[in-house]
Amino acid sequence: MKIKNILVMFSTLLIFILVLNSCYYDQIVPPEIDISDVPPQSFSGDIIPIFNQSCNNAGCHSGAVSPDLRPANAYSALTNGGFINTSSPESSELYQWMLGNRSTPMPLSGPNADYNRRVLRWITDGASNN
Known part of the structure; x- marks a missing residue:
C-alpha cells in the first residue's frame, strides 16, 4: 500500500x-525601427513642430494634460x-505613447511613422534642448 x-x-x-x-x-518582439537615414533632429526646429501640429490642441497637451508640450514648457515637462x-530610447514613455x-495612442489620430522615427532619433542622440 505504501509503494502504491x-x-x-x-x-x-x-x-x-x-x-x-x-x-x-510567445514573446512578441517589436520590429526594430531603422533610424539610420533620419538626420539629427533639433528639439526646437524638428520636435516642437511635431508637438505643435499634433499634440498642442485645446484640451490636449496645451497645458491641460501632462506633459505640457507647449514650446516654452515641453523640454522640461518631458x-x-x-x-x-x-539610455534606452525605445523604452522612453514619450516614444511608447x-x-x-x-492605453491611448498619441496622437489620437493614430501613430505617425515619420514622427516616431524623428522623435526616436532625437532621443537616441541624447534628447538635447537645441
Missing part, C-alpha cells in the same frame, strides 16, 4: 511538472516628468 501511494504521488508530480513545462508563451530615457503601446 508513493507511485501515485510520483505520477501526479510528474504529470504536474509536464503540464507546467508544456505551457508556452525630461523632468520621466518621459525620456536616453507615440507608438500606441499605452
Whole structure:
C-alpha cells in the first residue's frame, strides 16, 4: 500500500511538472525601427513642430494634460516628468505613447511613422534642448 501511494504521488508530480513545462508563451518582439537615414533632429526646429501640429490642441497637451508640450514648457515637462530615457530610447514613455503601446495612442489620430522615427532619433542622440 505504501509503494502504491508513493507511485501515485510520483505520477501526479510528474504529470504536474509536464503540464507546467508544456505551457508556452510567445514573446512578441517589436520590429526594430531603422533610424539610420533620419538626420539629427533639433528639439526646437524638428520636435516642437511635431508637438505643435499634433499634440498642442485645446484640451490636449496645451497645458491641460501632462506633459505640457507647449514650446516654452515641453523640454522640461518631458525630461523632468520621466518621459525620456536616453539610455534606452525605445523604452522612453514619450516614444511608447507615440507608438500606441499605452492605453491611448498619441496622437489620437493614430501613430505617425515619420514622427516616431524623428522623435526616436532625437532621443537616441541624447534628447538635447537645441
